Amino acid sequence: MKRQFGILLFVFGLLTVQLSAQSEKKMVRKGNKQFEEGNYTEAEIEYRKALSENPGYFKGAFNLGDAMYEQKNYEESGKLFGEVAEGQHTDEQKAGAYYNLGNSLMQKRKYKESIEAYKNALRLKPDDQDAKYNLVYAQKKLKEQQNQQQNQDQNKDKNKDQNKDQNKEKNKDKNKDQNKKDQNQDKQDKQDKDKNKQDKNDQGDQQKDKNQQQQPQQISKEDAQRMLDALKNDEKKTLKKLQKQKAKAAKTKKTDIDW
Numbered sequence: 001m002k003r004q005f006g007i008l009l010f011v012f013g014l015l016t017v018q019l020s021a022q023s024e025k026k027m028v029r030k031g032n033k034q035f036e037e038g039n040y041t042e043a044e045i046e047y048r049k050a051l052s053e054n055p056g057y058f059k060g061a062f063n064l065g066d067a068m069y070e071q072k073n074y075e076e077s078g079k080l081f082g083e084v085a086e087g088q089h090t091d092e093q094k095a096g097a098y099y100n101l102g103n104s105l106m107q108k109r110k111y112k113e114s115i116e117a118y119k120n121a122l123r124l125k126p127d128d129q130d131a132k133y134n135l136v137y138a139q140k141k142l143k144e145q146q147n148q149q150q151n152q153d154q155n156k157d158k159n160k161d162q163n164k165d166q167n168k169e170k171n172k173d174k175n176k177d178q179n180k181k182d183q184n185q186d187k188q189d190k191q192d193k194d195k196n197k198q199d200k201n202d203q204g205d206q207q208k209d210k211n212q213q214q215q216p217q218q219i220s221k222e223d224a225q226r227m228l229d230a231l232k233n234d235e236k237k238t239l240k241k242l243q244k245q246k247a248k249a250a251k252t253k254k255t256d257i258d259w
Contacts, residue, residue, distance in 0.1 A: 024050040028059050035063065040070045058089055062097065069104060078104035085120070095125035102134060111142035 031046030044067040050060035065080035078101055085097035102117035118135035121128060 024053040024057055024060060027053070028057075028063060031063060031067070035067060035070075040067045043067045044071070056087065058084065058087070058093055061087075062093070062100075065097075065100060065104075069100070069107075072107075074104045074107045078108070091124040095121045095128065095131075098124065099128065099131050099134075102131070102138070106134070106138060106141075109141075109145070111138050111145055114138045115142065 027046045027050035031043040031050070034040075034043035034046060044064060047060050047064035047067060050057055051064065054060065061080055061084050065077045065084065068074075068080065069077035081097045081101035081104060085094050085101060087094075089097075098117050098121035102114040102121065105111075105114035105117060115135060115138045118131050118138060121131040122135065125131070
């Protein structure tokens with residue numbers, strides 16, 4: 001009885017696996033129908049349902065990557081194709097995953113990484129003409145990208161040097177103007193200083209003259225007496241002189257009358 005019961009359990013387990021497989025395949029088929037009609041969001045939903053039933057299901061993961069690619073979610077599609085390429089699948093399946101991984105990387109302009117993905121696809125499937133074509137195209141785009149980057153770096157360095165020269169010349173002119181301004185200011189300060197000094201000297205001279213004018217002349221008593229005596233002598237001399245002149249005039253007048 002135990003043996004028979006064990007057989008029944010095994011048969012029931014196989015039936016459950018078959019039903020689960022049919023369920024995930026059915027979900028993938030629904031997703032494929034939505035994908036063909038351009039309903040990529042609805043297709044994504046069905047593929048995710050299939051993967052929830054069987055996370056390692058190749059068709060579910062691969063087709064979900066395609067749905068994400070068509071929705072321009074290249075980050076997610078690249079992640080899905082990368083996981084498929086590293087999974088336990090056939091070489092042809094993995095080659096297809098590498099090829100689509102290269103396409104996702106191309107859309108993100110990661111040309112160097114996309115080149116490696118195409119090479120991996122060709123290692124597994126050497127006769128894949130699409131992979132060969134995309135590999136050459138990616139190599140061309142990488143070269144253009146590198147040249148563009150090189151030109152940008154050169155222009156950046158050139159602009160940096162030009163800005164440096166301009167700033168240097170600008171600073172030179174600025175320093176020149178500042179020096180000129182300082183010189184003019186020094187000159188003006190010197191002129192103001194000289195003027196203030198001259199004004200101060202003039203004021204000093206004027207004050208000195210004023211003080212001299214205000215101060216009375218100091219003389220001794222002896223000098224004062226001599227000056228008075230001199231004045232008296234001068235007056236006597238003057239008086240005597242006037243008397244002589246008067247006498248002479250009178251004499252002359254008398255002579256004229258006698259004649």
